[in-house]
Amino acid sequence: MIQYFLRYKPGWWILHIIAVSATFWLGAGVRFTF
Amino acid sequence: MAERRALIAALFLISLGGLLLHYRIHPFLIPDKANPAILIFSGTKLVASLLSFVDVVIVPLLFLSRRTALYGYLLNGLLVIYGSVLMAHFSIAGLAGKTFPVSELILRSTLPDIAIAWTDFFIGKALYDSYMNAPVSQSA
Numbered sequence: 570m571i572q573y574f575l576r577y578k579p580g581w582w583i584l585h586i587i588a589v590s591a592t593f594w595l596g597a598g599v600r601f602t603f
Numbered sequence: 604m605a606e607r608r609a610l611i612a613a614l615f616l617i618s619l620g621g622l623l624l625h626y627r628i629h630p631f632l633i634p635d636k637a638n639p640a641i642l643i644f645s646g647t648k649l650v651a652s653l654l655s656f657v658d659v660v661i662v663p664l665l666f667l668s669r670r671t672a673l674y675g676y677l678l679n680g681l682l683v684i685y686g687s688v689l690m691a692h693f694s695i696a697g698l699a700g701k702t703f704p705v706s707e708l709i710l711r712s713t714l715p716d717i718a719i720a721w722t723d724f725f726i727g728k729a730l731y732d733s734y735m736n737a738p739v740s741q742s743a
Contacts, residue, residue, distance in 0.1 A: 588681055595685060599647045601693050603700025 622655035679727035686720040
C-alpha cells in the first residue's frame, strides 16, 4: 500500500488533490438559472 | 524558435477571445432590474471569467519556459476540461429552461464553444510537444 503512494512524488499528489478538490468545489458552487 | 512564439501568440489570443466573450455574454455584475444602480453579483458567472483570465495570464507564462511547460500543459488541459463540462452543463440547463429547442442542439448549444476550447488545448499540446521534442539547448 505505502509503495503505491511512494511511486509518485509528493508534488504529484498535492497537484492531484488540489485539482480534484477544485473540481468538486466548482461542481458544488455553480448555479445556472434561466 | 519562431514557430513556438507563433504558437504562444495563438494560445494567448484564443484565450483572450475566450475571456472577452465570457465577460460580454456572462458579466458577473448585473444591474438589478428594479433598481439599475444596484449591481447583483453572480459567483457562477465570475467563475466563467476567472477561469478564462487564468487561461490568458498564467498558461502562456508557463509555456514560456521548458521547465514550466509541463505545468502549463496540465493547467491548460484542466481549464479546457472544466470549460467543456461547465459549458455542456450550461447548455443542458438552458435546454431544461427552454432557451432553445432540442432540434437546435448542435448550432445553438455551447458545442461550437467547446470545439474552440479544444483548439486551445491542442495549441498547448503542440507547444508542449515542441519543447519535449527539441534538444534542451534550443528549448530555453
